[in-house]
Amino acid sequence: xxxxxxxxxxxxxxxxxxxxxxxxxxxxxxxxxxxxxxxxxxxxxxxxxxxxxxxxxxxxxxxxxxxxxxxxx
Amino acid sequence: xxxxxxxxxxxxxxxxxxxxxxxxxxxxxxxxxxxxxxxxxxxxxxxxxxxxxxxxxxxxxxxxxxxxxxxxxxxxxxxxxxxxxxxxxxxxxxxxxxxxxxxxxxxxxxxxxxxxxxxxxxxxxxxxxxxxxxxxxxxxxxxxxxxxxxxxxxxxxxxxxxxxxxxxxxxxxxxxxxxxxxxxxxxxxxxxxxxxxxxxxxxxxxxxxxxxxxxxxxxxxxxxxxxxxxxxxxxxxxxxxxxxxxxxxxxxxxxxxxxxxxxxxxxxxxxxxxxxxxxxxxxxxxxxxxxxxxxxxxxxxxxxxxxxxxxxxxxxxxxxxxxxxxxxxxxxxxxxxxxxxxxxxxxxxxxxxxxxxxxxxxxxxxxxxxxxxxxxxxxxxxxxxxxxxxxxxxxxxxxxxxxxxxxxxxxxxxxxxxxxxxxxxxxxxxxxxxxxxx
Numbered sequence: 001x002x003x004x005x006x007x008x009x010x011x012x013x014x015x016x017x018x019x020x021x022x023x024x025x026x027x028x029x030x031x032x033x034x035x036x037x038x039x040x041x042x043x044x045x046x047x048x049x050x051x052x053x054x055x056x057x058x059x060x061x062x063x064x065x066x067x068x069x070x071x072x073x
Numbered sequence: 074x075x076x077x078x079x080x081x082x083x084x085x086x087x088x089x090x091x092x093x094x095x096x097x098x099x100x101x102x103x104x105x106x107x108x109x110x111x112x113x114x115x116x117x118x119x120x121x122x123x124x125x126x127x128x129x130x131x132x133x134x135x136x137x138x139x140x141x142x143x144x145x146x147x148x149x150x151x152x153x154x155x156x157x158x159x160x161x162x163x164x165x166x167x168x169x170x171x172x173x174x175x176x177x178x179x180x181x182x183x184x185x186x187x188x189x190x191x192x193x194x195x196x197x198x199x200x201x202x203x204x205x206x207x208x209x210x211x212x213x214x215x216x217x218x219x220x221x222x223x224x225x226x227x228x229x230x231x232x233x234x235x236x237x238x239x240x241x242x243x244x245x246x247x248x249x250x251x252x253x254x255x256x257x258x259x260x261x262x263x264x265x266x267x268x269x270x271x272x273x274x275x276x277x278x279x280x281x282x283x284x285x286x287x288x289x290x291x292x293x294x295x296x297x298x299x300x301x302x303x304x305x306x307x308x309x310x311x312x313x314x315x316x317x318x319x320x321x322x323x324x325x326x327x328x329x330x331x332x333x334x335x336x337x338x339x340x341x342x343x344x345x346x347x348x349x350x351x352x353x354x355x356x357x358x359x360x361x362x363x364x365x366x367x368x369x370x371x372x373x374x375x376x377x378x379x380x381x382x383x384x385x386x387x388x389x390x391x392x393x394x395x396x397x398x399x400x401x402x403x404x405x406x407x408x409x410x411x412x413x414x415x416x417x418x419x420x421x422x423x424x425x426x427x428x429x430x431x432x433x434x435x436x437x438x439x440x441x442x443x444x445x446x447x448x449x450x451x452x453x454x455x456x457x458x459x460x461x462x463x464x465x466x467x468x469x470x471x472x473x474x475x476x477x478x479x480x481x482x483x484x485x486x487x488x489x490x491x492x493x494x495x496x497x498x499x500x501x502x503x504x505x506x507x508x509x510x511x
Contacts, residue, residue, distance in 0.1 A: 016443070027443045039452060042445035055444065062449045069456035072397055072407050 008053055016053055018046035025053055032063060035070045076101070076122065082149070083107035084471035087503050089147060092475070096122040100359070103473055115472040117389070120361040128360070130381055130388045131481075136160050136418045138493070139208035148476050149501065150509065153492035154207075154485070161208040162493055163385060163419040163483040164426070166244070167200060168192070169229065170218040175246055177284045178350035179311065179343065181468075181500045183511075184218040186348070192489075197229055200487045201236040207493065212240040212423050214269065221249040221256075227263035234264045240427035242267040242307075246284070247295030257302035266431040267336070268299050272308040274320040275327055282316050300334030305432035307336055312363065313343040314354040321363070322370025329461065332398060336430045337462030344468035346502045353472060360392050360467055367463070375463065379406040385422040387478040393464040395429070397456075404461070419483045429462045469497040471504065486510075 008025065009017045016025040028045030030052045031038050044053040054063075074096045081092035081103060092105040094117070101118035118125045138154035138161045145151055154162070171188035173180075192200075204211055213233055220226055220243060230241050243260065247270050250257050257268075270292065273279050277287035299306045308328050312318060321340070328335045342358035343351065356362075364377035375394070382388025396404040440446055469478060474497065482495035491510065499510045 025443065027445070032449070037452075039448040041448055042443075044443040058444070058446065062446060062453065065453055066449050066456075069453065072405075072456075 007051055016044050018049065018051055020051065021046055021048040023048055025051075028052075032066070034067055037070055039066065074122075076125075079103075080148075080476040081105045081474045082471055082501070083110050084113055084504050085110040087471065087501070087507075087509060089149075089476070096125070100356075101125050103475060113472060116356050117359060117473050117475070118361060119356065119359045119365075124361060128382050128388055130384060132384050132418075134418065136385070138162065140206065142492075149474075149479055149495075149498040152494040152498045152510065154495070157480065158482075158495070159480045160385065160483040161419045162211055162485050163422040164212040164214055164242075164485075165204055165493060166214045166216045166484070166486045166496070167197065167229075168216050168218065168486065168488075169197070169220045169226070170223055172222045173217060173219040173246075174222055174248055175219065175284055175286075177348075179283050179313070179348065181344065181347035182216075182218065183348040183506070188218070191223060194225065194228070194232070196489055198232060198236075200489060201233055201238065203489075203492065204487065205237055208419075210238045210423075211419075212242065212427055213238050214242050214244050215265075216244040219246055219248075221245055227259055230260065230263040230265055240267075240423070240431070241265050242269045242430065244269045244309075246271050246288070247292055248288075250298050251291040251294035254298075257298040257304055261302045261304050261432070265304060266427065267305040267307060268295070269307050269309050269339070269430075270295060270299075271311070272324065273310045273312075274317045275323045276317075276320060279317040279320060283311060283313065296331055296335065299432070300331070303432045304334075305336040305430050306331075306334055307430050308338045309341060310338065311341050311343050312358055312366075313351055314356065314358055316343075316351070318358070318366055319370070321366040322372075325367065325371055325375065325463065329398065329402070329404075332461050333458040334432070336432070337464065340463075340465035342465070342467050344497075344500075345470045345472065346468075346500050348506070353470075357473070358467075360389070360465070363465060364392065374404055376406075380463075381409055385419050385481075386483050387481040389467070389475075390469075390478055390482070391464065391466045393462065396461045396463070398459045398461050407460070422483065428457065429460060468500070471501055474501065 011017050025044035026047050027042050030043045031040050075093050076096045077094040079092050083090050090105045090107050095102045100116050102114050103117045104114045106112045138158050141154050141156035144155040144157050170191040173184040176185050273283050277289050280288040310324050328338045345353040367375050368377045379394040380392045383391035395407040484496045485493035486499040494510050502508045
């Protein structure tokens with residue numbers, strides 16, 4: 001089985017780093033899209049390649065709740 | 074046809090007796106015989122056997138009390154809770170006072186009769202600590218008597234918050250909230266989430282019968298005050314055969330007109346325990362009867378088929394449906410879910426009730442220097458506010474008590490002498506009004 005690919009690392013100061021570009025992630029605009037609805041948010045983004053980091057607790061928490069609410073609509 | 078066996082109590086002496094469930098054309102009955110006081114039979118389900126069996130959505134997962142005590146005398150005389158109990162608990166009632174500013178002909182707590190002194194703050198603190206040590210946090214229902222007769226109610230709520238509880242509902246007749254400007258804000262600021270408001274009708278003659286005087290205008294003023302303060306309101310009608318069965322639809326329509334401040338309606342068919350001026354009818358209101366009344370009186374807005382039985386407690390103790398209120402005012406029944414809509418454990422149930430019934434839910438606090446997700450919060454709050462819940466709980470009395478149901482109870486009364494006592498054990502009284510625990 002292939003090793004899990006990491007797109008980011010956390011440096012000793014706790015900063016999120018983009019593995020591909022070797023630069024710190026910065027606060028940037030992103031949009032969650034689901035069932036024709038869009039939600040503008042700001043998340044850690046790589047300023048070079050555009051990689052967006054979605055924290056696990058956000059994905060399993062608020063984002064999952066929004067998906068369920070949209071499915072109920 | 075006999076369809077099952079269980080245990081119950083004699084309504085005269087409260088001795089535990091064997092009982093069996095019998096299916097007849099017009100419903101399911103619980104039959105029992107006391108060697109000393111004879112045979113008793115009570116309707117427990119107004120419907121055929123297929124509908125009774127279909128309703129069962131019981132969750133058999135183990136969710137026992139924390140630090141339960143060893144049983145000695147046998148159910149229902151070991152409550153506190155004992156290790157034979159099957160649920161750790163969801164909502165805990167703290168009876169802060171036995172005083173009341175009404176004298177209702179119908180009162181499970183028999184409030185106002187030779188009231189004992191109020192629970193001291195020290196005792197309340199000990200009860201909170203006991204709960205945290207026995208599976209807490211739980212949802213807290215501040216009850217009585219009428220809890221708002223205590224001027225230190227805000228302090229009691231704050232104390233609970235400090236002890237680690239997060240959801241507080243106030244079981245009230247609403248009189249003080251209606252009368253005292255700023256009181257709703259004071260309770261909201263202290264940390265109260267929901268007002269569990271006795272609301273039996275939109276017709277004052279019903280209040281005269283059940284509560285001793287006309288109350289409708291005060292109920293409406295209470296709801297206005299709570300709405301302005303951001304407190305959620307759940308209307309809690311007691312439904313009694315021959316008194317207010319015809320009010321079910323009007324209550325639901327009124328609740329919807331007052332959503333989202335009114336978060337839902339929680340029906341409680343009258344139980345014949347405590348102080349009860351009404352005679353127990355031959356056919357008390359059962360779950361299918363109440364669902365039929367809901368459907369008949371709401372012109373197609375709600376249907377009996379929208380509802381399902383409890384998941385964490387016995388399915389035969391409660392019913393529930395959640396709806397999305399559409400912009401045109403119509404209702405869309407929401408699907409039953411493994412978490413959220415349907416509860417499979419006491420903890421699931423606790424969270425789901427808190428989210429649905431609160432006036433306001435703080436946003437998930439996960440944002441940091443690189444994250445900003447308020448658009449998701451706003452959407453979730455809007456979705457929550459357009460959700461309307463209709464539920465009910467059928468309490469058991471000495472006539473229809475089924476100890477199998479009681480062992481799955483997750484609504485408990487807190488009593489410093491015993492610990493946590495399931496609601497229907499705590500309030501159980503025999504035909505002369507004598508209690509096991511009170």
